[in-house]
Amino acid sequence: MSSEKIIPHSEAATKFNKDVERVNWHDETLWFVRAKRDKSAHQIADWELLRETASKIKNNVLSNIHDYLVEFEANAQRNGIIVHWAADAKEHNEIVHSIMAKHDVKQMVKSKSMLTEECHLNDYLAEKGIEVIDSDLGEYIVQLRKEPPSHIVLPAIHLKKEDVSETFHEHLGTEKGNFNPQYLTESARHSLRNTFLTRKVALTGVNFAVAETGEFVVCTNEGNADMGAHLADVHIACMGFEKLVPKREHLGVFLRLLARSATGQPITTFSSHFKKPRDGQEMHIVIVDNGRSKQLGREDFRNSLKCIRCGACMNTCPVYRRSGGHSYHNAVAGPIGSILAPNLDMSKNADLPFASTLCGSCTNVCPVKIDIHDQLYKWRQVLVKDGYTPTAKTVAMKTMAKVLANPTIFNIAGKSGRFVMKNIPGMVNNKMNKWYDQREMPDVPEESFREWYKKNSRESKSKDNE
């Protein structure tokens, strides 16, 4: 929540890193998913062409999004869907609540929607006395534990089966010490089936919305979005406006890329196209801005709006894999989240673009070819320039800039540095030195490169003259 104090990424990651075994396990688990993605991608001869095509479609969307939204709204309304517009998270939450209030309903079943996480909808509705149950198994687990999801596709990827067993024992009365995933899933199936059968309102996210037809697509493996929506009297679908594609035929491109990039599956089990409410049902779409139009105006960062939320950049990221999703203190974690978050709030999220090695792996796996690592690098420059980085870092960088700009100072600094490291290593190898935190300091060379070069170039010159 906005009132809570944010722990910076590096600090949160340090905590996560204390349990070495768990970090290694987290790292390997995500790498396993990344490897499945590779295997799946390599089976498609057209893979690179698909990525290029998807990226081009999204370029077209970004440059025509105004018209596509108008077209989408008109078609959705013609289909009998009620369309709402929300400028920010607050308005989104108010609209959802007003629909609940209109029907005098106090309970909701929800399928996965990172947008509602971004808007903190559950907390808002709880304050209004409305009970929300998240029906995706991973989301259900973290909800019972009162934690946010740590990954956009695999919400409970940070938990081991022992953790889930303990949580279910406490909340669902499952057998203590039974860690069997089959048994635990079955218990959740029973509990959630009752939820699906009794809820009058179901909320889902939106993976894609089609301007040409006014329909929207929701992808799940569990079938939870469908169980909720097809049994409820009211279906509310919430979408960021960037989810639009121009035509129905474009769905083919994105559905081929989405699940393969996410988990290595050839497609999600269910890819449901909602065009009209079923007889007697009410269907709503809430189109949300919440900073997206601002990001659209930032030329360097607008490509981030192409994101289809597959999570491939997280699974491949050496920093995410070793720091865990919660360390990103944002609904969307990992590399793409670190680009989206500063747009929402620079002061709260200034740490995130620095949580990267800039290795470029995220960019290489992105199915819509977002230049993720370039954007992270560009955000760093914006954030430093606008004064959002920690004072210690700014001072250090400014000092460094002065030293590097002046050969005499550089020379003296180098000499004294080597002297100190050699003769009084304790002055450098201590907790005050952030660089020393994760590293062994190197052995000091007898001379600097410059000294070596001066000597050698003189020797080689004299040799040449011989």
Added chain:
Amino acid sequence: MSSKAEILNRIKLNQPDLVADLPDLSLLGSEQFDVLETYKTVLKGIGGDPVEVADYNEIINYIKSNYNLEKRLITTLPELSEIASLDWKTVDPHSLQNVELTVIKAHFGVAENSALWVTDDILGQRVAPFIAQYLAIVVQKKDILPTMQQAYNRIGNMEYGFGTFIAGPSKTADIEQSLVLGAHGARGLIVFLLD
């Protein structure tokens, strides 16, 4: 100003001037492979069971020997009236909660991901394929298409209120990445591939 006008104004102001053309989709979907074999292999890979049958009699026999006919079996296919009921299309969808097996047909299947395309008109009720403990879908072998590219060409401007691609049984891997079939929807999917 309403939020709609405000959002649309901001978008208009901020969207790039350069209007990028839409790419040519006809370049896609030209991969060559054995369509039926690929379909079966991919379906098995995601936990479904392909069963090749010559006619509806074979389907009836298969269901008789693999499912408990004492339980509630429903279908939209008149050919299967001997083993499953047809009179459930207008009942309250909640009343389908005790269905053991739903049998429906698909418009077509897609080899590259084993997905089957179904819409309102052949579903009977939207919730039918999700709420049953088990699901069986009948598709003609000649209606298996290579990739999603051909699939959307086939769908074209088809009119529907709801349509979905179903690929395998409901599943989850949310507990330590262990694959479990039967999360909320069907625990198993039989695809009857009809000659």
